[in-house]
Amino acid sequence: MTAAWLVGLDVDGTIILQDETMSPGVPEAVARVRDAGHFVTIATGRSWMGTERWVDALEITPEFVVCSNGAVTMRRVGDAWERWHVETFDPTAVLELLTERLPEAHYMVELATGQRLFTGELDDWTLNDGRLVELDELGAEPVSRVVVVSPGHSEDDFHRLVADAGLNEVSYAIGWTAWLDIAPQGVDKGTALERVHAELGMQDGNVFVAGDGRNDLGMFGWALGVGGRAVAMGQAVDEVKDAAGEVTADVADGGLALALDTLLGRPAVPQVGTGE
Secondary structure, eight states: OOOOOEEEEOSBTTTBOTTSOBOTTHHHHHHHHHHTTOEEEEBOSSOGGGTHHHHHHTTOOOSEEEEGGGTEEEEEETTEEEEEEEOOBOOHHHHHHHHHHOTTSEEEEEETTSOEEESSOOTTSOOTTOEEOOGGGTTSSOEEEEEEEOTTOOHHHHHHHHHHHTOOSEEEEEOTTSOEEEEETTOSHHHHHHHHHHHHTOOTTOEEEEEOSGGGHHHHHHHHHTTOEEEEOTTSOHHHHHHSSEEOOOGGGTHHHHHHHGGGTOOOOOBOOSOO
């Protein structure tokens, strides 16, 4: 067989729909790619706590899984997992900037240990073993991410906020549920996958990544930079489609399954055009 590929897949809007059911055909397509000998893993903005279930559901056994938008990489050790690589930063300045502009927002930080501290509960957050704290406690120690959710504010509002606040010392992404996710400077899914790729000793061109959000831009750029493939989901905004090398169908129409099958010699995914 040909050399194995590193296949890095986003979760929300790529593997699963908004109601957390699988996109049509994805389990079967993942199984075909896995059984062909390729290294299939997940690269997500979710914490490990919210990611492990999808590793199990897809019935994949990768050595590494990328979480928290690249700030945390998990490694399989026997039947258990360890936090193999964790990036952190001092969140104090970021929290001061944001809380000044969004005092009523809900805030959460993820510590290097994986524990989450939060100021208000939301249904979208996985808060098992989390701890409710006062706002001034969030910056007490280094964190791997800061998450902000402000009900009533849109993705465009967050973009303006980022520009006005001058968040240029950290990396940021805005998820499909319109929350702001802030990671250490220079850290994204691409930097984490690059580390995994090197650790596995895989060939440069044999990289395939797929996603639908702005937090996937880093891994798109890295994959294309090493001669690999980057696939945007059909429902992605134009900025994301334009950054990818290919665009597939919407998540609701099984776009990921169609794209994965191209690794096995099935018809190619249409090339990106104008983003329209």
